[in-house]
Amino acid sequence: MRIVLVGPPGAGKGTQAALLAKTLSIPHVSTGDLFRANISQGTELGKLAKSIMDEGKLVPDEVTIAMVRDRLHQQDAENGFLLDGFPRNTAQAVALDGILKDFGIALDGVLDLEVPEDEVVRRIAGRRLCRNDSAHIFHVLYNPPKTEGVCDVCGGELYQRSDDSEETVRTRLEVYHTETEPIIEYYAKQGLVTTIPALGKVDEVTERAIAALRENA
Ligand code: AP5
Ligand code: ZN
Numbered sequence: 001m002r003i004v005l006v007g008p009p010g011a012g013k014g015t016q017a018a019l020l021a022k023t024l025s026i027p028h029v030s031t032g033d034l035f036r037a038n039i040s041q042g043t044e045l046g047k048l049a050k051s052i053m054d055e056g057k058l059v060p061d062e063v064t065i066a067m068v069r070d071r072l073h074q075q076d077a078e079n080g081f082l083l084d085g086f087p088r089n090t091a092q093a094v095a096l097d098g099i100l101k102d103f104g105i106a107l108d109g110v111l112d113l114e115v116p117e118d119e120v121v122r123r124i125a126g127r128r129l130c131r132n133d134s135a136h137i138f139h140v141l142y143n144p145p146k147t148e149g150v151c152d153v154c155g156g157e158l159y160q161r162s163d164d165s166e167e168t169v170r171t172r173l174e175v176y177h178t179e180t181e182p183i184i185e186y187y188a189k190q191g192l193v194t195t196i197p198a199l200g201k202v203d204e205v206t207e208r209a210i211a212a213l214r215e216n217a
Pocket of ligand 1: 007008009010011012013014015016031032033035052053054056057058059060064084085086087088092123124126127128137138139140142143163172198199200201202205
């Protein structure tokens with residue numbers, strides 16, 4: 001299955017993608033995680049991305065598209081993938097169509113996670129991530145770790161993302177509305193979009209997502 005996950009910052013894309021990828025046995029490809037891995041490794045791409053991400057703006061299309069093209073060429077993506085955070089504007093959606101066309105494949109579906117803005121702000125404010133594995137995602141109130149600051153899964157240190165500050169979140173939400181929302185319309189015209197409410201317990205949202213994918217993708 002080849003799926004794109006869309007939704008505002010903090011909607012729960014990373015949380016759901018980790019669970020869905022496991023259930024569907026496909027790799028979770030998150031451009032945000034790929035950039036953060038480059039930042040922690042100190043690569044040139046990481047140096048370029050860091051200040052842009054901290055402002056809440058989009059990393060230039062050229063480098064982002066090249067990074068995704070490389071990732072989708074890897075063997076584990078041959079039989080499917082779950083894209084999270086890409087495409088993020090119409091130019092990236094057009095580029096993805098081109099990449100898939102070169103492979104002779106197409107998307108099966110686009111899953112749109114719908115969450116009210118006040119809830120995404122609460123989710124982002126309390127988010128804590130594991131330094132060892134970006135799939136280990138916690139929330140100080142909604143999904144607290146057993147020991148404060150320590151990952152339940154692997155014992156790694158939990159941290160708060162530098163772009164989760166109030167000011168940067170405001171910019172990220174604006175960028176989502178102006179740049180990213182138009183891709184929902186782009187894919188709707190291709191009959192690919194299913195919108196699901198992403199409020200409620202994590203497991204309930206996963207069940208809704210799987211049901212929607214089985215029905216529509
Ligand atoms: P990216 O990393 O993609 O961030 P984002 O889209 O802003 O999304 P988030 O990671 O903030 O949220 P999420 O939806 O994954 O929510 P999560 O599951 O963590 O991008 C970061 C930056 O990288 C961008 O601003 C940009 O600069 C750059 N970038 C990335 N892709 C790019 C691209 N294609 N082009 C250009 N630039 C790009 O959940 C949030 C919290 O809620 C967690 O604490 C979680 O525990 C909690 N939670 C989740 N589900 C529930 C639930 N059901 N109930 C209660 N709490 C929940
Ligand atoms: Zn961990």
